[in-house]
Amino acid sequence: MKQAHYILFMLFLGLVLPLSAQDISLFEQFNGRYDYTAIGNTLNQAENNIDQSFCSLLESSSANFTLDADNQIVKAYLYWAGSGFGDTEVTLNGTQITSEEIYTVTYSDIFNGQLEYFSCYADVTDLVISEGNGTYMFSGLDISADLMSNPGYCNNRTNFGGWSIYVIYQNEDLPLNQVNLYQGLEIINRNVQEKEIILDNIDVIDNIGAKIGFLAWEGDNSLNYGESLSVNNNVLSNPPLNLSDNAFNGTNTFTNSTTFYNADLDVYNLENNINIGDTSASIKLTTGGINETGGFSADLIILNNIITVLNSQLPDATIEVNDYIVNCGDNSVELFYTVNNFNSTDVLPANTPIAFYLDNLLLGQSQTVNDLDIGESESSSTIVNIPEDSDPNLTITAIVDDDGTMSGVVTETNEDNNINFIDIELLVIPDIITLAGLIGCNEGFETATYNLYEALINLQYDESNVSFYQSLQDLETATNPILTPSNYNNTSNPETIYVRLESPPCYEVYQFQLYIENCPPYVPDGFSPNNDTFNDWFNIQGLYDIFTEHQLKIYNRYGDIIFEGNNDKPWFGKINRGLNNHGNFVPVGTYYYILNLNDPDYRPMVGWVYVNY
Known part of the structure; x- marks a missing residue:
């Protein structure tokens, strides 16, 4: 549990626990009848920005966990954080916990140099299920070596430590929700006064009851200069616990506590800050402003994770046409496709129809074979026949949840993402056409320089769609083209050159000979x-x-x-x-x-x- 031991272990035994900052991004998604709760506590004796009488942490702290019996625990994650390079081994209710990953951020202080802060997490699902409701005692977080070796942490009052447990649970009486847990470690301070984080992978079909939670470290109640937390440019507040200009103030929404010193475990209502149909959200943090004496002050805030709970009760069918096979002279096309039920909160039923169109003309139909659970996919293929009089350069439209009349039969979270397009080129078998040859002046040793484009004088072409080859095989596979056809030196006398002229949906093939003659010398x-x-x-x-x-x-x-x-x-x-x-x-x-x-x-x-x- 000693930080010094951890560093020596890394240096001499080469353990591979990542030691790096990480942008906050989607860590895990739960789709179904899910919600979450959280507990936690500080290891600070008081808010360090007000009371500087302490530098070391408390040896332990506790929090009470209560969950109704109808709620089934699905996941539980323990987070702990503090000043310094990190301690990856702690104790929860007497059980040693080892970090699964460690994140660090850096603050360059003008007086105290470079200061590191860390956060760790571990999956403690089995432990929480086993322990159940009751008091959870956290201990063993030792950052004393860092605090003693660098007095800058206490000098600038950013000595802190704390912990939290996030519990995601399931209950059949809950609405169908999408719970997204985002995590990483990002910092704002007097050097970086603003941070924007984009939350992707959300799907808002109903914003009633929508909420967002944050776990942040090192916020000070007495440093609320230029401080704000906003979603989609709407400043969040939860008075009297969290005011609009003091979001990171040592509070815990779950217990209504204002003594979660230098840590924040807060939840906000999202109903008026996110719209139906949104697929992402912008989170912005700010700090820094003029204080009462006319100087500049800024709170140092470290954001560890974000969690959103959005109502969602439907499947979400999407389709991707991954590939196709066509043959020259054949109007049949084999399409390879995948149907997905991603970002959903319900099963996509078997026999969901699929239709394939060409310019609104129904080419063929298929359907899913299996029930697709949340997050599942199913791949298959089908053959469609293109009408003989069709333009050989065409686009096929694939629509899942389409009964062949461009009408759906399944209600989905998103009705606008069922379509996929793929461009198809029908191939026509080309015949070789012989062109007049080119004669070049011998430049020595039976070599000459040719502008191969001169052989195409009677053809309509653009240099971007014509290529020259030394063999018919290379032409057919479109490999090893002659790179400088306007300045080409023959390799034999005579030599046959092959021309590939792109003519969608296939190509035309020509050939001509290169000859050499001795031209009159220039004296x-x-x-x-x-x-x-x-x-x-x-x-x-x-x-x-x-x-x-x-x-x-x-x-x-x-x-x-x-x-x-x-x-x-x-x-x-x-x-x-x-x-x-x-x-x-x-x-x-x-x-x-x-x-x-x-x-x-x-x-x-x-x-x-x-x-x-």
């Missing part, structure tokens, strides 16, 4: 061999590694040959023939060339080139 009219890495050689484009057997001869203006080259020997402006100054650069001037490509399709090329430095 520049000058270069400057000055070793500046720019235009340093007689770069005849489309020549090297293409016309591999070519011969190049360079003459000066007197007709003397000064250079002979080939595919492996381009001209860099130096002399290698005729004159005695072999290896020297030629002077500035005009020189003449004869380029014999040694290709039967081309005659020798003759021209001049100007050399300048």
Whole structure:
């Protein structure tokens, strides 16, 4: 039970109890004839904001629990909290209780540094059922090590400890309710003066008798500056126990107590703060304002859990179309679907009808097979046939609790969530159409660059719905497309390219060939061999590694040959023939060339080139 022992246990034995803050979220939902009650007590001797004579906690405290015999306990959760990093082992009525999870929050105090606060919970259902009505004694919460090692807790008067037990019970005389228990740990203080928490997963069909409960820690009755608790922007109050500007003031609604020091266990009426049809609620906490001396004061408030009780007495059928199967050339569609009875408080009966529509035309019908209890689901499939003249790009509408006339037979908590849509594409088997091929100029080693879109010149298409492939198999599975079709280099000569043109509900298939030819070289009219890495050689484009057997001869203006080259020997402006100054650069001037490509399709090329430095 010692906090120091717990920390050593974590460090040396590697226990995996989570130590973290957590946003308050849905923890457990009870749908049926349920309600709840709560007990608890503080371990503070007095409100620490008024009386600073104490720093340590009481060794124990007790609370009385009474539940009518007609009420059957379903769940009981023990919560305990305090200053410091946490104590995960406590005692309830002599039984050692180990935390199932620990949450912490942090407050950075300008004078006292970083301060941690914690909350733990444990399922004590069996213990409470066994003990029944009577006095519950809580003890063993030891945070002394943290209080002694960091005097900031007592200096800023946030030394606290306390506990509570939430009991959810069932009674056949109760209305059908939805009880949602949300838990976590969230904090507001002078640094974070406002917190909004969204409660999801609620379903309001009747707000009469609706209520909401809170378990919060470290609230001070004497610090009510800018303090409020609101639901859907409506400020809550429960006078005289909880005023609108002092919600967290050390009170317990269940016992009408004002001495639940530095803790709050309160319940509020929700009838005027939530509307029929709501599926979520906004909870907002605020603190902080100008005090009597003109300075700023704020209460530090730690919210541990929220519980709502809303009347609900009906099933809630929903449907999801999870998947479908279609085949090219086939107008039958197999639909896979799931019917749910989530967020309900009653059984969804077997044989609840299901209808499938196409543009209000009834395609087929099905029904549930089993009674679906609260929270249960049932999956199945059905085959519907699409009329032959239908647009192949279509949407099928699935409606649960529909007798085929768009009318329901089951009364539900929510009549507006029975529909689901799925888009379907019928597939038409494509035939391959051959297009004219593309011819590319050889760029060396039998490769060329192509703009594959040029093969589609006679087709109507958009680049977003056309893709190119190197194999028919890749085309059929739409995998490994050519990524840059506008700048494609062939991998063989010739090469077949396949085109997939999306044409819903299927696609069209084309193919064409890529060919290579040796295109006429481009001879520049000058270069400057000055070793500046720019235009340093007689770069005849489309020549090297293409016309591999070519011969190049360079003459000066007197007709003397000064250079002979080939595919492996381009001209860099130096002399290698005729004159005695072999290896020297030629002077500035005009020189003449004869380029014999040694290709039967081309005659020798003759021209001049100007050399300048």
